[in-house]
Amino acid sequence: MSEPLLSVRDVSKSFGAIKALGPVGLDVAEGERLGIIGPNGSGKTTLINCITGFFRPDTGTISYKGQDITRLPAYRRARLGLSRSFQIPHPFTGMTVIENLLVPMDYGATSARKELENAEEILRSVGLAERRDHPAEQLSQLELRKLELARALAARPAILIADEAMAGLSEAEIDDILSVLFELNRAGVTVIMIEHIMHAVMRYSERVICLETGQVIAEGSPEKITSSPVVQKVYFGEQTAR
């Protein structure tokens, strides 16, 4: 097996007395579609925050393309090609929808030529084309999720990490977003998808990791995860119980 694109080693993170994550280790291969699932509060977002530089892990190392990035500030990681969307949308209010996408293009890794055209293309692909010139504060929650994803795409990432990008979307919209993400992956982008919508992650991912109380409790193909008794107990059991 060739060297992984992203490698997480013994990473842990606590908030006061609460151990939110780890220690966990995981490797992501270039071009892979990785799904991460787990019940609420299991540490998925915390893991992403450690990978993308928003939290400094208490222990462990994170390397990307063979380079140790554990101490790199978030914006430097973004410029290296690690792009994320936020679970709770963080729109750039005070800007139009299209200008939101120009921020990662201005500051991102590759100085994208034909910025506007690219941005318009991305807006079309997530279904926000009509909102192009609207101020971001006028979008609905749903549209904000799409904007969140569109902005992450605009960075032209090497790895896209989508933190519950599809929550609240209709089945048709989920299909649209999935096909955008399939397309992106075909173009060579590694995708890490964190999602509560089971059929979407299972359909999309080549490999799925299940977290619980900050630990990896299962890992494998979607089929294996779906039928795993451990996963069913902590995750599906809990979900159907609600």
Next chain:
Amino acid sequence: MTLPRFALVAALLVVAGLFLPMVIPNPYYFYAGYVVLQYVVIATGWNILGGYAGYTNFGASAFFGAGAYAAAFLFKAFGLPLIFQILGAAAVGMFLGVATGYLTLRIQGVYFAIATVALVIVLETLVHNTEYLGGASGMTHIAPPPPAWFGGQTQFVFWVMLVIAACAVVLARWLELSWIGRGLRAIRASEPAAESCGVPTLRLKLLACALSGGVMAAAGAPYPTYTSYLDPVSAFSLLIGLNALAMPLIGGTRNWKGPVIGALLLASVQQIATVTISSEFNILAVGVVLIAFVVLAPEGLLGLKSAWARPKLRLSGAKP
């Protein structure tokens, strides 16, 4: 309007200002106009950090006062001409801005606001206890005679302030249009999201602190020449800090127009009130106007205008 054209208009205004002393014989108008322009500069400088980047600075008077005292010092110690006093003051303001920012921005937004208040107290105390700068009783500042063209010191400093104001507004406009402005707007909306888009948030905030501090200090530099006298109470006045914040809020903080409109309006009203009522009345008036705007028009006059232009969109825009 493109930036070169914008700068050209500003330059034309500056040139036109050269001829004002011939048109307006009464020096009082220059005396009052100076203060109005001074506030255009202060409000514009404040807005670079407070408006574009969203970091509220309560200590504008620290920067203004530091600029005034830096100028007075440079003149007293080295006899430097006004232009170098202004440049020196701007450098001091930039340094203060970066230092305050560096010490506080890394922790959290609100500490910055607190630190700016503390900075006023620290600097004022420092001047109070510095014999060379006149201490609590202040120092006289007898500037060399102005160029004959202007016909008087007041007319001259008015024009100098007009030049500073033009430079400040062009700088603000340039920031707004450039990638720096876009980065600052991103920071104002969400720092985590800005970082995730590759925006070096700390560096950009420090840059905004430096430019903002530099501009506000430059506004203070001609002050000793204007009054021929400098004392800590007026240089570090509460009214300056209050106005710096109120003017952009009244006009609107999103672009260069807001602080300019706010300053022109509020400072003019204050100049009239100073003559007709009393200068203490100003602080009360600013306070009341500020509260009214925060409650009724949080986006400022320009925000009201755009809300008026497309009321439907505004109302349908549910804020998350």
